[in-house]
Amino acid sequence: MQRQNKDLSKAARLTLEVAETLFASKGFNAVSMNAIAQQAGVSKANIFHHFKSKQGLFMAVLKTACRRSASALHKRDDLTAISPLVRMHDFFTSHLQKLLEQPESTRLIQWELMENSEQRGKQLAEEVFADTFASVVELVAEAQAQGFVKADIDVSLLAYLLVGANVFFFETRAVLKHMPGVSFADSAEHYSAAVFQLLAEGFEKSTSI
Amino acid sequence: MQRQNKDLSKAARLTLEVAETLFASKGFNAVSMNAIAQQAGVSKANIFHHFKSKQGLFMAVLKTACRRSASALHKRDDLTAISPLVRMHDFFTSHLQKLLEQPESTRLIQWELMENSEQRGKQLAEEVFADTFASVVELVAEAQAQGFVKADIDVSLLAYLLVGANVFFFETRAVLKHMPGVSFADSAEHYSAAVFQLLAEGFEKSTSI
DNA sequence: TCACAAACCGACCGTTCGGTCAGCATATTG
DNA sequence: CAATATGCTGACCGAACGGTCGGTTTGTGA
Numbered sequence: 346m347q348r349q350n351k352d353l354s355k356a357a358r359l360t361l362e363v364a365e366t367l368f369a370s371k372g373f374n375a376v377s378m379n380a381i382a383q384q385a386g387v388s389k390a391n392i393f394h395h396f397k398s399k400q401g402l403f404m405a406v407l408k409t410a411c412r413r414s415a416s417a418l419h420k421r422d423d424l425t426a427i428s429p430l431v432r433m434h435d436f437f438t439s440h441l442q443k444l445l446e447q448p449e450s451t452r453l454i455q456w457e458l459m460e461n462s463e464q465r466g467k468q469l470a471e472e473v474f475a476d477t478f479a480s481v482v483e484l485v486a487e488a489q490a491q492g493f494v495k496a497d498i499d500v501s502l503l504a505y506l507l508v509g510a511n512v513f514f515f516e517t518r519a520v521l522k523h524m525p526g527v528s529f530a531d532s533a534e535h536y537s538a539a540v541f542q543l544l545a546e547g548f549e550k551s552t553s554i
Numbered sequence: 555m556q557r558q559n560k561d562l563s564k565a566a567r568l569t570l571e572v573a574e575t576l577f578a579s580k581g582f583n584a585v586s587m588n589a590i591a592q593q594a595g596v597s598k599a600n601i602f603h604h605f606k607s608k609q610g611l612f613m614a615v616l617k618t619a620c621r622r623s624a625s626a627l628h629k630r631d632d633l634t635a636i637s638p639l640v641r642m643h644d645f646f647t648s649h650l651q652k653l654l655e656q657p658e659s660t661r662l663i664q665w666e667l668m669e670n671s672e673q674r675g676k677q678l679a680e681e682v683f684a685d686t687f688a689s690v691v692e693l694v695a696e697a698q699a700q701g702f703v704k705a706d707i708d709v710s711l712l713a714y715l716l717v718g719a720n721v722f723f724f725e726t727r728a729v730l731k732h733m734p735g736v737s738f739a740d741s742a743e744h745y746s747a748a749v750f751q752l753l754a755e756g757f758e759k760s761t762s763i
Numbered sequence: 764t765c766a767c768a769a770a771c772c773g774a775c776c777g778t779t780c781g782g783t784c785a786g787c788a789t790a791t792t793g
Numbered sequence: 794c795a796a797t798a799t800g801c802t803g804a805c806c807g808a809a810c811g812g813t814c815g816g817t818t819t820g821t822g823a
Contacts, residue, residue: 354800372669374583378781388802390783395800399781430758459668460581462728470732478733495759501736502748503757509722510715517718519671523679524687527710539711547756548712549639550704563770587811597772602812604770770819779810788801793794 357395359385365406369449372456373403407457410450411473417443418477429488430545433507436484438537441511445533451515481508503544510540566604568594574615578658581665582612616666619659620682626652627686638697639754642716645693647746650720654742660724690717712753719749 353361363385367376378399382389396402418440444451454473462469481504488494494503514521514536522530529536562570572594576585587608591598605611627649653660663682671678690713697703703712723730723745731739738745 356800372581372583374581375669377779379779389781390803391801393782394802455668458725458729459664460584462726466728467732470729474729475733479735482735493759494757495755498752498757499737499748501733502738502745503752505730505736505738506719506749506752509726510718513718513722516667517671519675520667520679520683521714523676524684524710526688526691527714528708529711529714536711539708540715543707543712543715543753543756545756545758546704547752547754548703548707549754550702565770586809588809598811599773599813600771603772608811765823766821767823768819768821770817772815772817774814776813777811780808781806782808783806784804786802789799791796791798793796 354395356385356387356391360387360392360395360402361406361409364402365410365449365453368403368406368456369410369452373399373460378402407453410453414443414447414450414454415473415477417447419480428493429484429491430493433484433488434541436481437507437511437541438534440508441514441533441537444511444515448515455516478504478508506544510544511537563604565594565596565600569596569601569604569611570615570618573611574619574658574662577612577615577665578619578661582608582669587611616662619662623652623656623659623663624682624686626656628689637702638693638700639702642693642697643750645690646716646720646750647743649717650723650742650746653720653724657724664725687713687717715753719753720746 360381364376364381367381367384378389378392381402382392385392392402396405457465458469478501482501485494485500485504485507489496489498489500494500514533518530521527524530529539569590573585573590576590576593587598587601590611591601594601601611605614666674667678687710691710694703694709694713694716698705698707698709703709723742727739730736733739738748
């Protein structure tokens, strides 16, 4: 599958793999080096041979996760022929799908956002989110330029809402399916479609003009 | 101010206060009982005298935070005279304001959602979010019943999006202000107004009917 | 004033933490 | 074959962890 990290030894790759799983599910502080070593079948000292510290290991894990999640998003098909609105919808749908397909990468970034956003907010913004967000903004701006989106709408706000609706869904998944009266908890497709339509057409009944 | 926990000793109240601040900012695992004791000016043994364990202390803190954040939301003014749309907008605005005013409670719940949503998703849904969410759904449903909201819209989805837009803003605040081209990062009021208008009227230019 | 319970504390416990180190195994290279 | 470098490990370290214990102080009702 993935030929990244091909220059690392088998033990190092195993370590990275296991560390990603554990860090993603429990967060940095709740995972011990002992646990990683044991579950990866390597010695703890071996981990410190390949990574200079626990922080270093976490950063390496985070890096690969960011790279993966970014690349998964960047290979969007550039069929400029189809309508910008359709492209927006396609992005919206596949974005949520990617989040759900790569829960580990997504959760890892979420942890980092939670634990270190205050100090490293700038770094996170620049190195992780900026590119992805910019491409979404561009997508929306194109649609606006071609007259498919109202002229008075802030494109970055719309892009932000599109991404946010997906991320929020990802975050609250586990709780959402226990909420009474919620029909869209189980079906991401259903959710995507309904949200996009709502955002596109609005909820207000009589648009007074 | 708050007369809750009046049956607790001074040390216990101090402990709760300090623990809430620390847990909210760093999460459960990154906060030690020593740190709490030291910062509260009480002995560690004293904490264990009042709370049976670290988990017990955290649960007590979480409980008060949930109570506070719920009560802050429930005392919405019931001026049924004004338009349901205005009431929706008022809720939306003041909800975000409450989140930003009580960052500790909000972050605490966010931590819990992050760390334990899988196992305790049901409990969280029932005891923390259900009431608040239900009241928002009710608000939207009223507006729909009175013909201010399109009939084909899922009221729980719209309520979910309203809450989600606010929570997502709260979560990404620190990163958002470092994103290029984002104008709404600094002003919650601006954000609220723009999002509500977008949701109400939709972004699509020509609503074909 | 006395007795009893609750509040409180310093010292300590076993365990686990992140991290180090000296040395063994293995493969590459001259 | 010797030499060198790298992958790898068990044993170990000081520090910090959550939690306990015996005993002292303090408040309270009789």
